[in-house]
Amino acid sequence: MTPPADAAAFLDSAGWGGAAILPLAGDASFRRYFRVERGGEQAVLMHAPPPHEDPRPFLAVGGWLAERGFAAPRVHAADPERGLVLLEDFGDARMREVADAEPGREEALYAAAVDVLVALRGHPAGPFAPYDRPVLHREAELLTEWYCPAVRLEVDAEGYRAAWDAVFDDSQAGEPVTVLRDFHAENLMLVGDGLGLLDFQDALAGHPAYDLVSLLKDARRDVAPALEAAMLGRYVAATGAGEDFMRAYHVLGAQRNAKIVGIFTRLWRRDGKTRYPALCPRVWGYLERDLAEPVLEPVRRWFGANIPADKRGDPSVVGA
Incomplete structure (x- = not known):
């Protein structure tokens, strides 16, 4: 669960420069998740690495859901080519x-x-x-x-x-x-x-x-x-x-x-x-x-x- 090499540059471009990157979760796919903390703010960094993963479907479906009032996480920033997406943090109450x-x-x-x-x-x-x-x-x-x-x-x-x-x-x-x-x-x-x-x-x-x-x-x-x-x-x-x-x-x-x-x-x-x-x-x-x-x-x-x-x-x- 080491952050991807380009995570710091991505976060800097998204306005989250200097944020701490902490391991959060993996799943049955190649996707990995990290919690990003800066001061009192938190977000989730999703790493969906090409060529195994493509975050574009996630972004498309999430946008469709949000437009209809469903609680998909807000997207703060995305770089689909590098498989990086910065998302709203829903917390830990699963x-x-x-x-x-x-x-x-x-x-x-x-x-x-x-x-x-x-x-x-x-x-x-x-x-x-x-x-x-x-x-x-x-x-x-x-x-x-x-x-x-x-x-x-x-x-x-x-x-x-x-x-x-x-x-x-x-x-x-x-x-x-x-x-x-x-x-x-x-x-x-x-x-x-x-x-x-x-x-x-x-x-x-x-x-x-x-x-x-x-x-x-x-x-x-x-x-x-x-x-x-x-x-x-x-x-x-x-x-x-x-x-x-x-x-x-x-x-x-x-x-x-x-x-x-x-x-x-x-x-x-x-x-x-x-x-x-x-x-x-x-x-x-x-x-x-x-x-x-x-x-x-x-x-x-x-x-x-x-x-x-x-x-x-x-x-x-x-x-x-």
Whole structure:
């Protein structure tokens, strides 16, 4: 977490010369974050280094959100060519840690997050690429590409694609909305009386159920079935969503969690990030709950025929 060599010059050009640069966080990508302090002021320096990263999508999506009243961090300065962006600092009160430390606030915090998605649904989708069937297939296939070899399984890849193709119609109906794609408790900050948004650079135009799945089937934090049901009820009451929405919720829940199992395995096998395999059992739990839904029958049959129960879990353990 050493600051990039050109950080001091960038900060000087942005009017933050001489500021202290302190390590803040990294994530599953190549992006890194630093807290910048000068006197009583604070900001966040994002380093999204080319060619691995490009901060332009983050800037574009953040601008779109801010124009519509959503709490994306303000941009103080940006040099996309060098992958440097100076952002508003939302502080340290992240929804994940607050909900863990204060269980009595958990339901209210999740309700506030659901309300953000209700508000987001009230706007036509932004000028973003479609979250269409080819993208859904490509993501779901991360499981057969990375997880299955890691646990020493040879599977029917063609049948896997066909099984998903049989259910994806339910995730493509209706008017698309802006889908932030990583909307969960570790990417939501308590800012004033609302929630600040982070990690939205991969936004697409897709089904509104996807971000609700991200929130309520959180790969990094247990969400109790009773809380999930209550928040689904809140969303449905506010939007009038019906049975078609719930079918999409289950399809996209299964798709997202199949993808995450593949991504977490890739982060371990390819990138050496050893914390991710241990998160997979939780994700498998969410996936199996959705596979039990009637709309997922073709996909459930494929899993039953190709991935035995004892091969569903932490790939570093079940593949040993």
